[in-house]
Amino acid sequence: MTALDTAAAYLGFRSHAVLAETATDLLPKFALSTKVGFFPGAGGTEHSLDPVRLRxxxxxxxxxxxxxxDTVLLHNPERSLAGMSPADGQALLGSACTALVDAARGGLCRTWGVSSWDSRPLAMVGVEDLPSPDVLMVRAGFLVGIDLLDTTAVLLNAWQAGETWGMSPFGGGNGKVWAAFDPRPFLQPPHDCLSRAQAAFRTAFHLPSAAAVAVGTDNPGHLAELVQALGAEVDTTAVSQYLRALHGHRQS
Known part of the structure; x- marks a missing residue:
């Protein structure tokens, strides 16, 4: 493992301090990304794209x-864009992106980006005129619907993001799905003999095409299993057929 991804809001807003205490002198050896956008509030947690608060x-x-x-991501900006007009949403998102651009230029991070659980509100505000992120992090894998995959593709093309990162390839650990669905046919032989979890994880790099996919670290055995799957080759023809089938089912 060479990269760690966290967020200011994780562990009850203690994730940064806990990570620094746990990793100590090992932390500089990792590429480290975090997210900002959620803040402690009177009712628990609130979301804000205010550039001063983000800075x-x-x-x-x-x-x-x-x-x-190394990288700071704007955490789920769609939370603050809900219900806004496209013009107002574009202005708000633009000011937030500019705050992250300025932070990178000022040496507070090397690159910046956006992490979005639901990219559809972002595509509606017209990102073409906004700063292009170095990273766009989105949900990935078989449990992502075709509407969201298509919206992410449109957003990536319009925003010209540098890299795509995936997250939540198992949909929050829904074990019933993987007991019923076997994704191993999406791997090329001889890798189709890997576990269902390994196949789901490896194929998530193609749904959508991603340079990295973030997974949880609470289970070391599960994490080790997924790392072993990185050498597997995905049958991209099968992935393309799967996407065509999803489009056909939606149209019917």
């Missing part, structure tokens, strides 16, 4: 981690 959150992240993160 302060990035500065706080660096202090708590004991180092500047």
């Amino acid at each position: 302060l959150a990035i500065e706080k992240a660096a202090r708590e981690l004991g180092r500047e993160p």
Whole structure:
């Protein structure tokens, strides 16, 4: 493992401090990404795209981690865009992106990006005129619907993001799905003998096409199993047929 992804809001807003305490002198050896956008509020947690709050959150992240993160991602900006007009949403998202651009230029991080659980609101605000992120992180894998996959493709083309990262390839660990569905036919031989979890993870790099896919680290055995799957080759023809089938089912 060479990369770690976290967020300011994880572990009850303690993730940065816990990670720094746990990893200590090993932390600089990892490429480190984090996310900002959620803040402690009177009712628990609130979301904000206010550029001043985002800048302060990035500065706080660096202090708590004991180092500047390599990448800072805007955490689920769609939460603040809901119900806004496209023009107002574009202005709000633009100011938030500019705050992250300025943080990168100021040395608070090396690159910046956006992490979105539901990219559809982002595609509606017209991102063509906004700063292009270095990274766009989206849900990936078989449990992502074709509407969201198509919207992500449109967003990537319009925004010209540098890299795509995937997340949540198992849909929150829904074991019933993987007991009923076998994704191993999407791997090329001899790798089709791997486990269903390994096949689902490896294929997630193609749904959508992603340079990296983030998974949880709470189960070391599960994590080791997934790392072993990285050498497997995906049958891209099967993936293309799968996507065509999803489009056909939607149209019917």
